[in-house]
Amino acid sequence: MDRRRFARRVVISLGIAWVSPRSLSQSTHVPRLGMLINGGPGVTPAMTAVRRGFEQLGYREGADIAYESRFAEGKLDRLPALAQELAARKVDVIVTFGGPSTSAAIRATKQIPIVFAIVADPVAVGFVDSLERPGGNATGITSNDPQQAGQQMELMRMLIPGLRRLAILSDADIPGADASGLAPIERGNANAAKAMGIETRVLKVRLPDPDLEASFDAMEAASAQGLLILEVPVGMVHRKRIAELAASRRLPTLFSAGSADAGGVLSYGTKVDDTWPRVPVYVDRILKGAKPGDLSVEVVTTRDLVVNLKTAREIGIAVPPDLVKMATRTVE
Template sequence: MLAAANHFLCPRSNASVNGPSLVDATKQSIDRVSTCASAHISASKQCIKTRTIGISIPCFYAPISEEARRRRYAWTGALSSRGAAASVAALLAGQGVTHAQKLSKPFRVGALFNGTAVVAGKPNPVLEGLRHGLAQLGYVEGADVIYDARFAEGMLERLPELAVELVGKGVDVIATYGGLATNAARKATTTVPIVASIVADPVAIGVAATLERPGGNITGATNNDPELPSRQFEILLSVIPRLERVAILSDSDIPGIDTNGLAPIERANVAAARTAGMIPQVLKLRGPNPDLEGAFDAMRTGRAQALVALEVPSPLAERKRIAAFATKRLLPTMFWGAAEDSGGLLSYGTSVSANFPRLPAIIDLIFKGAKPADTPFEVVSRRELAINLKTDRELGLTIPPELLKRANRVIE
């Protein structure tokens, strides 16, 4: 909520916004500080700035929850008028503001994943990224934050019970990966804040009223990119100019199914394929042991000339097998962004890794009292193109030089 008060400059965005009078008195010195925290805290406010990747949006402030403040923090100094004056003096001296800050008890972070705790012999990268990100923000594991993760290990039907387990553990927030995990968490609680990532269309699957004001207990980062399917088919056409029939590989458990049996992400890809002049064939896998032989037999029957694998659970988990099946059958593949490890010919789309760094920052806002209902989803839209020349040679194709120049990564 915005207040009609005096003008000040937010040091994070260098944008003019509304703020408390104390900040107005010190606006020239605030930009020396690395965050807005001193200014907002001194007026019992918290910064709940939102951003879209590549775009600087002014921050705004809201009152910190008194319940959260009383439960979590013991502040000393700097909030009385004398302390505020000392803070201003410190700012003007370029020394910043320090607060004696102590958590009464650690935050408990629940995490819910479709996959496994170990990926390619290493700890789950999303969970590790979350730990690292919160550590960078000053949260010491064990003292300030405790993690409680649940992994469905590809058995997606387990997600609802795992979500209920996390709620029963009394977690303060649940971090989720993907639409299915997010939906499972949403059904398990309407009160525990949920911070989601890799949800292609939060509005379409019913986890948010709008991206700007989710309205419930869920916020996060989304790779919602309406232009992506069209761009993927354009790239395929540049490699296979006479492409007429394309298979679209999805997952049978994606929420938001319409009367034609298509989920939002499937509808978007079908529409893009038709606009590009192709005949789409949607095939759905069901984990944890999908019938790839049956799916590729159906592609052969449908005379598919290329395959687009969607960034949904089963294709995500089976991407390397899918790429191997397709290459063996001389079927060019298009995967989502950052899926070059699949061995498929092409991967293009939103940088999945760009979602992960945002989760700790959003969770930090929740810890400081921000409400998911009023915290916009952050849209991550940086696209990346990877081309696998080894697979290209096996398929007997020739990648256009212009496309090679556009690639972020070329795999020899």
């Protein structure tokens, strides 16, 4: 046989084996990835990051993986039915973004593996037994920082000397509420504030059409001196409108680090968008045989502090120099 022809055949064969992430077999099964999305159809940063991650792992859409997406279009009460639909379709893995979609998926199936992101505290809400050993059929990545609530209060106290009353804006649809009506992320911040002698008023609104004006009226009636916007669906989707309303009432704000583009005075913490590129890695390991209950939940720990001096000037407050020095980025 011609040596050059033989070498060319070997190279082609090796190339095919290297490109495909699946083991060489006669199976023609293409894994189907169910994606449960809070928003509507279209390109989103989360979906873009996930698809790019699979491409980097060597997955080709249609050949090595297929996407089956379901969209709640901001109506989170639709998530349970959409999750049940994916379960009935018997997709290979379900990917969820946020507490409401993860809760819906876990209720819909105990057999199909679930990989989550944007879940503040998966242990507190009961999605996993522990971060080290999830135990059930769900695992994933969290940007939850146990120290963040206390640090947020310290930042707000630096920004607003003598702070006594703080409003907290949250989402009525996040899971894990106790008898007080507060979910873990809400309790954590309320307790951190109480420890510093700060009184809090937690206001919950709901997608797709939150009555934000009424919430701000309630903040004003409670004489709130500042506003903390939690990293929850409504706070992310409507972040710019929230920042506009706060600025119109000269109310200093602290958003999550991932919502720095909203234009609040401060943005702090870990970022949910750091979790998205890790989702394909978890799915890949599950498709190769790993059990989700054995895969430790990964915790993102990098924190950012953005100080928006432009917004501060517009609402008439001076940001202390020591706080500016702490910033990883400032907006002039």
